[in-house]
Amino acid sequence: MKHSSSSTTISTILLSLLLLFFTIHLTRAGAIPNIQGYQATCKSAAVANPVINYDFCVLTFQSDPKSGDADTRGLARIAALISFNHYNDVTFNIQDLLGKSPDPATKFCLEQCMSLYKSMLDTLAEAMDAINLKHDETAKGLLKTATEAAKKCEAGFGKAGEASPLTQVNHDSVELSSMALTILGFAN
Numbered sequence: 620m621k622h623s624s625s626s627t628t629i630s631t632i633l634l635s636l637l638l639l640f641f642t643i644h645l646t647r648a649g650a651i652p653n654i655q656g657y658q659a660t661c662k663s664a665a666v667a668n669p670v671i672n673y674d675f676c677v678l679t680f681q682s683d684p685k686s687g688d689a690d691t692r693g694l695a696r697i698a699a700l701i702s703f704n705h706y707n708d709v710t711f712n713i714q715d716l717l718g719k720s721p722d723p724a725t726k727f728c729l730e731q732c733m734s735l736y737k738s739m740l741d742t743l744a745e746a747m748d749a750i751n752l753k754h755d756e757t758a759k760g761l762l763k764t765a766t767e768a769a770k771k772c773e774a775g776f777g778k779a780g781e782a783s784p785l786t787q788v789n790h791d792s793v794e795l796s797s798m799a800l801t802i803l804g805f806a807n
Contacts, residue, residue: 657686660694660802668801675791676798692806696750698799699758702765703743705795709788710736716784724779732772732785736792739765746799755803762800769793 661676680686683697713733721729742761749758769792776783783789 657689657694660691660805663805664798664801667804668797670794670797671801672794675794679795679798690806691802692750692753695758695799695803695806696747698795698802699743699747699750699762702762702792702795702799703740703747705788706736706739706743706765706792709785709792710740712788713785725776725781725784728772728775728779728781728783729785731775735768735772739768742768743796750799750803755806758803759800762796762803766793766796766800769796 657680658677661671661673661680664676665671665673679701680694680697683701686694686697689697710733713729713736717726717729717733742764746758746761746765749755749761769789772785773783773789776785
């Protein structure tokens with residue numbers, strides 16, 4: 620049974636519009652100083668890791684006014700926090716999809732994804748703590764785990780022969796966690 624990805628498309632459009640609104644608002648308010656700092660970091664991250672899209676990275680950091688003054692470790696911390704918030708939002712998205720009475724195979728996959736995403740909230744919280752404590756190897760391992768969980772969620776639909784209603788959010792989850800992981804690798 621094929622599922623419409625209209626709710627995912629609408630969510631992606633709304634997220635893009637929200638990021639655009641904040642970018643325009645913060646730029647006019649002068650709240651984005653030193654964007655070249657994170658632009659350079661995003662450029663390096665996109666070169667170092669093909670999963671990371673430069674424009675996505677820049678928009679992500681523009682959504683947080685603290686990015687303009689952040690050093691590399693601070694940017695890794697911000698990326699991990701944004702990743703955490705995204706994973707949390709995905710759990711609500713999954714809950715909404717489960718409430719729409721999907722067929723049994725899709726329901727099973729969504730329940731598996733819910734379990735993965737909920738467990739990754741603790742993992743990402745631990746990663747943020749490890750970044751703050753400069754336990755970089757621990758943080759990197761935790762961020763890799765978060766990335767793999769999103770990939771596993773997406774793969775579950777493929778194994779079940781189902782169209783994933785979470786393709787875009789899973790992709791974003793991988794990219795956000797990869798941003799934090801890659802940028803942390805640049806920190807001193």
